[in-house]
Amino acid sequence: AKDEGRGTFRYFQPEMDARVKARRALEVELRGALVVGEFTLRYQPFVSVETGKITGFEALLRWNHPERGMVPPIEFIPLAEDIGLIVPIGEWVLRQACRDAAEWPEDMRVAVNISAVQFKGQKLANLVASALTMSGIEPGRLELEITESVLLHDSEANVAVLHQLRALGVRISMDDFGTGYSSLSYLRSFPFDKIKIDQSFVREIVDNSGDAAIVSAVVGMGVSLGISTTAEGVETAEQLERLRAEGCTEVQGYYLGRPMPAGEAQKLMARQS
Ligand code: C2E
Ligand code: CA
Ligand code: CA
């Protein structure tokens, strides 16, 4: 199959040729990775500000590459989205995360990142319903994290899918809030259950009064709209104290816990209960 495309490559510049080839190679490797089971999940806790207890974990995808080690999602998700491979990969993530959560205490939630590409074809609700049934977890324990790109393209069709998902009883979170062009208008398109305040605002919350004011406004808006707020990327005790003072619902970040293997997450939950 590699030789098939060779004839078309001679029309490209050499650098372009190399880039296209590298992309092709990664594509072939990615397809193989799914077949042989090289994908794995890490779980990062989110913690209630009020009680200090873990309320759930976010599933974060890793590629356990035989030579390159743990490959972070930034290095392969964009390509997987381009070539549509994020659909079967995303299905694996969802089913695996639900299976793992079935072993957890019943009040623990699991959050799964869903790409905008997975909304195409409108089969997402069927997949989620199937993952819930197969794992047996309560729908209310599953949180789906989406970014603004879901509401940017095909937004009417995608909002319809969001309503189907909501009808199943799962929770819908708006991820990376504040980084998009018009985050506020997205809150009008769909009644989200949770807003995840992007880590770029949290990073400077102690030193930058502008970022602190934005976080304060988002939390206040969440309170008025009945939407809970989770601050991402919390790395210090000072940041946590500020977020507590602002009335943020939950926190997530290295200060509370790094993404960890499923077994470690389970031990942490066992210690807590
Ligand atoms: P995200 O959903 O915004 O996830 C948060 C990212 O911030 C994670 O990076 C996490 O490891 C990192 N992080 C958490 N706490 C801290 C902190 O205190 N400080 C700093 N500097 N970083 C922190 P990760 O795991 O590399 O994931 C990057 C992105 O890849 C995610 O951003 C998400 O958009 C995407 N992603 C990850 N897993 C999946 C997946 O299963 N499906 C899809 N579609 N996207 C995924
Ligand atoms: Ca996320
Ligand atoms: Ca995020």
Ligand code: CA
């Ligand atoms: Ca992000």
